[in-house]
Amino acid sequence: MLTDEYVKRVYAKVEERDPDQKEFLQAVQEVFESIEPVFAKHPEYEAAGVLQRFVEPERLVKFRVAWVDDNGDVQVNRGYRVQFNSAIGPYKGGLRFHPTVTESVIKFLGFEQILKNSLTGLPMGGGKGGADFNPKGRSDAEVMRFCQAFMTELQRHIGQFTDVPAGDINVGAREVGYLFGQYKRLRNEFTGVLTGKGLEFGGSLARTEATGYGLCYYTQEALRVLRDDSFEGKTVAVSGSGNVAIFAIEKATELGAKVVTCSDSNGYIYDPNGIDLDVVKDIKLGHRGRIKEYADRVAGAEYHEGCSGVWTVKCDIALPCATQNEIDGTSAQTLVDNGCTVVCEGANMPSTPDAIAVYQKNHVLYGPAKASNAGGVAVSGLEMSQNSYRLSWTFEEVDERLKDIMRNIVSESLDAAKEYGHEGDLMFGANIAGFVKVADAMVAQGIF
Ligand SMILES: NC(=O)C1=CN([C@@H]2O[C@H](COP(=O)(O)OP(=O)(O)OC[C@H]3O[C@@H](n4cnc5c(N)ncnc54)[C@H](OP(=O)(O)O)[C@@H]3O)[C@@H](O)[C@H]2O)C=CC1
């Protein structure tokens, strides 16, 4: 519920302009509720119209992507890139290829990315992009032709000092490689214009692991500071079985937890003995299979149709690593009733407002995505640093910097929460800490 007149006025305008952009309005509502107290302490923000500028993208391009499939038929998809805010650095954010991609989804992702990138402490603004392309069932050649067609348009708008895309859902090493190749072919320049690149052409060690590892470093630090606790001996439920989920499972297991679930868009597996990650990697990374196969290969494991059931499994810690709004109020209450006391988000906006209300009512340790999943973009920022130096750091060097960044995000979030009267509230603190740095830069740079 918004109470500040300025914030209410700005939100009303956002709702009036884009009443159908549900995901974007959801992301804005949560941030606005957190940052309201800031404006009493910083009257210069309202004077400079910061909030109405912050919530409107600096630029959004929407474009046709036409390509030819293996049958010789012409396919047409819709591509997007939102260049949301460049106050503290060039636009930075992933590309998502999924049939559910709309302008609203891209704007929610880009809006959250502004605060996420700010929290990393690295010079990166907020952006995001993607297309309603579904790569499932497509051949490598079709994925390549789509990526080439997509980048043919996108390359007009990006560059290492302007806008640096990376991966997200269904955009992994294969897609980034094809996108990078097409950019180089059209622009005849070899630069750090994308991150998540292959190690042979400027990629960073630990970038593949970064989001999942960073999620666990964040969760580990929040548990230590807030509860003098750890992953040791905990039962963990993970959703998803892609890039973020796989490496969250890997690191949580290394830190002493037993991870008992993972999922894909068809269903989830439950393994009471702990997920055998080699099997998941073989299924997902080896031959792009379905998670259902796991139960056929591992004794004692169960497969259940429908991915939301993953939140009915008894656990101490939940790490949602699939997609937005995957945990609703009912699933959140089931988690709490089954003893879950920690939810840290690997996916972007995986909890609905009702779910967040359940966490708050039950004093769940809740790590919001813009803070807890910032490890991916943080190491993307470190990839940009290495590209600028024209050298590569070791895995250990990057991983140590990642740990420091995630620990600092917890610390800055808690400091901001305490300063503004919400001690211990990681969501409240992350929104404020991320916003103030960007707002100060926007005031300093004049009205535009
Ligand atoms: N990659 C990165 O650097 C970062 C990613 N994220 C976020 O993490 C989440 C996962 O991304 P990532 O691991 O990279 O993507 P991947 O494509 O590697 O994996 C996505 C996983 O989530 C599942 N999934 C996707 N959409 C849905 C859906 N609508 N319903 C149910 N399950 C779904 C996929 O199942 P299936 O294979 O069946 O589609 C797959 O298991 C996303 O929210 C992304 O925005 C956040 C920070 C960084």
Ligand SMILES: N=C(CCC(=O)O)C(=O)O
């Ligand atoms: N998809 C990502 C990673 C973005 C990036 O590495 O630029 C995210 O932070 O949501």
